[in-house]
Amino acid sequence: MVVRKLGKVVCGVSGGVDSSVAAYLLKKRGYNVTGVFMRNWDSRDAGERCVLDAEESDAQFVCDHLGIPMKTVDFVKPYWHSVFTTMLEEYQRGWTPNPDVLCNRAIKFGVFHKYATERLGADFVATGHYARLRTLPDGRVQLVRGVDGVKDQSFFLAQVEQRALQRSLFPVGDLAKATVKEIASSIGLGKIAAKKESMGLCFIGKRDFRSFVEQYLEPREGSFVDMDTGKVVGTHSGVHSWTVGQRCHIGGVPSAYYVARLCPRTQQITVRDNITQPFTGARCTPMLRTGSARAHLFRASAVPDKPPAVRCLFKTQHRNGLAWCTVECPEASRAGPERLCGGLTVTLDEYHRAIAIGQFVVLYGEDGECYGSAKILGLGPSLHEEQEERQHQAHNHRSSVES
DSSP states (O other): OOOOOOOEEEEEOOSSHHHHHHHHHHHHTTOEEEEEEEEOOOOSOHHHHHHHHHHHHHHHHHHHHHTOOEEEEEOHHHHIIIIIHHHHHHHHTTOOOOHHHHHIIIIIIIIHHHIIIIISOOSEEEOOOSEEEEEOTTSOEEEEEOSSTTTOOGGGGTTOOHHHHTTEEOTTTTSOHHHHHHHHHHTTOHHHHTSOOOOSOTTTTTSOHHHHHTTTSOOOOEEEEETTTOOEEEEESOGGGOOTTOEEOOTTOSSOEEEEEEETTTTEEEEESOTTSOTTOOSSSSSEEOTTSOEEESOTTTSOSSSSOEEEEEESSTTSOOEEEEEEOTTOEESSTTEEETOOEEEESSOOSSOOTTOEEEEEOTTSBEEEEEEOOEEOOOHHHHHHHHHHHHHHHHHHHHO
16 A cells, blocks of 8 residues: 655546545545546537536535535547547457557546646545555555455556556545445435446447447448358448457347457458357467557566566456466567567467457456556467367378378
8 A cells, every 4th residue: 555645636536436435535634635527528419418517517516515626627639639539540450449548548647647736736646446556665656456356447557657656546446345335425425326337438428339439430341251151141331340259230140149350451250159169269379469569567577578477367358357377578678667668478378258459458466466568469369260270280181191
């Protein structure tokens, strides 16, 4: 746990229970707290504007109730350029981006931190994230999983820069979600505690994701092709609307299909009707490659740039459980205490389904320490591809024997 000297804290408030209790705990500890509500999306939909206005109203209610000032700041332009357009570009490439990771790195712990420290004179910046910070012997700060294993949000913070983490506070990271709600109810914020938890991307709301994305990207017709038979089983309006592992409802087809592979060049989506087979994961090296992209590491010694490889835990999706892997850094070189040029090769102990290019692989130690993260730029052969290769080799062997 990081112990901070008391000072001025700017706390991001969303109108939700987590940020509300975070602000309360900070004030209770003696900090001079100011709440800031961020507007990151300029909605074209009147219904969504009403939702955003209601959230701002709830945030103002909380700050008034706690007796702290509140400001509203507009980050629509930087969000559009740093998060949203990047997301669209990656979908067009057939990738599976994570805009929440990008938003935390560029907005909440980027421009918001700069605004809070430079414009408002904050000593520290707080949010309602379920994560913890730990001071290392060299004085740097280490990101650690939150106490509540289900609500832990360290995954979304794994790309945040060290300089931002050193001025960050996560007041609810040591608490369970149930405890946070109890605190809110006990201090007169029962209506905030009772609010339904917001899920998904802030700019989509309750709309269908595919319909939303198609407002911004031109449709490109392509085919659904059955992985096992090679037959075309349907058509679609572009790979940008789909992601690996997603269920496809194809008209005229009695059984459900699931996306196994995307090809943006041909706009072909390879599908399979058996989700129980981990057709998009493999145990072979390299399983996950981060290519020439720089890996973001919190502690240089956690993932050595020379042999031997390191054993650690990983996840590629927030809701997934942790699993074991082996990480290597072939031909890597340091680019500072947090950067590793050359990328990582991650070999998984077991097969995993629905891992996709564009996702982030986040690495952890057994004690919950987050070693860092990197964007996945390449995948090893899938189980299906391995089986096909073995069959091909067996066929060639039989042919050579017969001849």
